[in-house]
Amino acid sequence: MNNRYFIRYGVLAAIGAAALFLALQLTTQWAWYWCWLLAAGGVAFALYGIDKGTAKAGRARVPELLHHLLALAGGFAGALLGMLVFHHKSNFGKHPLFIPIITVGAVIWGFIIYRLAFQI
Secondary structure, three states, X not given: OOHHHHHHXXXXXXXXXXXXXXXXXXXXXXXXXXXXXXXHHHHHHHHHHHHHHHHHHOOOOOOHXXXXXXXXXXXXXXXXXXXXXXXXXXXXOOOOOHHHHHXXXXXXXXXXXXXXXXXX
């Protein structure tokens, strides 16, 4: 893994997710976790598209670890949608961890939301 690209795309993802989160928090009445899931999902989806474009162009790629971390941080829906729309990272022989990590991210966030929203 090239740390330079991990940091570059990681900072881009963090700034994008924070900006989207704040925009949603300030313009809606939604609970913070829905705003975060939409922001993280939107950034994950965008990074799949960016990574697909850089792969076709032969340029520096988004590290797989960043895709995994973003899926676990709440971007699981955007990651899954990015896989489907861009047909990217969908070769399960070469990328066996993507679907399990997306699933684990969904389960973790489902548990968090359940605890926050439905438990007193």
